Amino acid sequence: MRIYKVGGAVRDRLLGKPVTDIDWVVVGATTEEMLAKGFRPVGADFPVFLHPKSGEEYALARTERKSGRGYGGFTFHASTEVTLEEDLIRRDLTINAMAEDDQQNLTDPYHGQRDLEARLLRHVSPAFAEDPLRVLRVARFAARYATLGFTVAPETLALMHQLSESGELEALTPERSWKEISRALMEDQPQVFVEVLRACGALKVLMPEVDALFGVPQPPAHHPEIDTGAHTLSVLQQAALHKQPLTVRWACLLHDLGKGLTPEDEWPRHIAHEFKGLKLIKAVNERFKVPKDCQELALLVAEYHTHGHRALELKPSTLLELLQSFDIYRRPQRFEEFIAACEMDARGRKGLEERSYPQADYLRGAATAARSVAVQPLLEKGLKGPELGEEIKRERLKALKAYKEATSV
Numbered sequence: 001m002r003i004y005k006v007g008g009a010v011r012d013r014l015l016g017k018p019v020t021d022i023d024w025v026v027v028g029a030t031t032e033e034m035l036a037k038g039f040r041p042v043g044a045d046f047p048v049f050l051h052p053k054s055g056e057e058y059a060l061a062r063t064e065r066k067s068g069r070g071y072g073g074f075t076f077h078a079s080t081e082v083t084l085e086e087d088l089i090r091r092d093l094t095i096n097a098m099a100e101d102d103q104q105n106l107t108d109p110y111h112g113q114r115d116l117e118a119r120l121l122r123h124v125s126p127a128f129a130e131d132p133l134r135v136l137r138v139a140r141f142a143a144r145y146a147t148l149g150f151t152v153a154p155e156t157l158a159l160m161h162q163l164s165e166s167g168e169l170e171a172l173t174p175e176r177s178w179k180e181i182s183r184a185l186m187e188d189q190p191q192v193f194v195e196v197l198r199a200c201g202a203l204k205v206l207m208p209e210v211d212a213l214f215g216v217p218q219p220p221a222h223h224p225e226i227d228t229g230a231h232t233l234s235v236l237q238q239a240a241l242h243k244q245p246l247t248v249r250w251a252c253l254l255h256d257l258g259k260g261l262t263p264e265d266e267w268p269r270h271i272a273h274e275f276k277g278l279k280l281i282k283a284v285n286e287r288f289k290v291p292k293d294c295q296e297l298a299l300l301v302a303e304y305h306t307h308g309h310r311a312l313e314l315k316p317s318t319l320l321e322l323l324q325s326f327d328i329y330r331r332p333q334r335f336e337e338f339i340a341a342c343e344m345d346a347r348g349r350k351g352l353e354e355r356s357y358p359q360a361d362y363l364r365g366a367a368t369a370a371r372s373v374a375v376q377p378l379l380e381k382g383l384k385g386p387e388l389g390e391e392i393k394r395e396r397l398k399a400l401k402a403y404k405e406a407t408s409v
């Protein structure tokens with residue numbers, strides 16, 4: 001049996017990047033031999049094992065044949081006869097199809113090293129099409145390595161186009177798609193992920209609601225970039241620049257979906273886009289079984305982001321309604337994330353990236369004022385139930401009025 005390091009570990013070492021996960025491929029071994037050495041099988045039919053000590057993944061060299069649609073449709077052929085080259089040719093990208101032995105001797109039959117130097121994401125062979133998830137993977141790698149100058153090879157983009165049109169992307173499970181989407185959003189240049197998906201026609205299939213924003217104009221006075229799609233990408237880019245968490249990045253991507261529903265004769269204004277977008281956001285959230293915290297923040301940011309921008313002009317009563325909607329008393333972090341998303345939205349406008357956003361501190365101050373109302377004295381007065389609720393609200397409103405007066409010059 002011969003064992004090689006493969007995939008991301010080889011690629012990232014050659015790129016001079018830190019290697020976190022190591023995948024291994026085993027040539028010339030049987031399942032029985034692996035079990036006898038103490039490796040633990042990962043799944044019943046899947047020829048992948050975990051090392052008894054390191055826990056790293058060891059896969060038997062295999063070829064794959066497709067027998068049906070979607071991930072469940074795979075059959076694997078692993079045998080002692082399958083060579084390293086046969087295993088590597090069925091992988092996604094040439095830069096992921098290199099192997100290294102324990103002496104760091106490189107096996108690179110499909111010229112991954114050449115493509116690393118040329119900064120090209122290129123598929124290895126037509127077997128790329130065996131797993132449509134690779135369309136999302138390539139877009140994710142493009143987002144990760146954009147800073148290094150990587151682009152998608154034209155022939156790979158063409159193949160991704162074919163896959164997007166074939167209906168195969170619809171067969172992906174929500175879990176697999178979300179894993180790629182969420183990882184891509186956390187890369188340094190998440191907007192490149194969306195751009196690549198759009199360039200190959202996959203955005204139209206996966207998130208038509210986002211695709212629809214391209215070509216929709218906004219008022220140039222507020223949005224010098226004009227195009228709503230371009231704005232969305234800039235907001236996402238700002239979120240990455242400011243190291244925002246996944247919840248905020250997801251909310252940034254979806255905050256303006258309602259603008260895609262505006263009738264053309266109303267352009268470039270988008271009356272009530274905050275509400276119109278909510279049903280679209282719910283649909284996207286459900287499509288990918290998005291985690292609850294991301295779902296919630298995306299809906300709240302869409303509904304209230306214009307309130308955020310107008311924070312300094314809001315009446316105390318409207319300010320209170322905003323704070324209550326966020327349940328700032330029990331969910332302080334969610335309100336911070338809302339403020340961050342609003343700021344990214346304001347900065348994601350052409351030429352306004354560096355402009356200060358005083359609304360952020362104003363909103364924080366308002367939250368502090370509302371929270372400063374002590375409940376204990378009201379309880380001591382004997383108030384309870386709805387009466388207590390009303391009194392707390394009145395006190396908070398008073399606190400916000402005082403806050404507004406104190407901060408206005």
Ligand code: CTP
Nearest residue numbers: 007008009023090091092093096097131133134
């Ligand atoms: N692979 C593939 N097709 C997939 C998934 C994985 O060809 N749909 C292959 C690639 O050779 C990849 C390797 O399996 O390099 C390991 O996959 P994975 O751990 O998912 O990705 P990495 O390339 O290690 O990348 P990352 O740094 O994102 O983990």
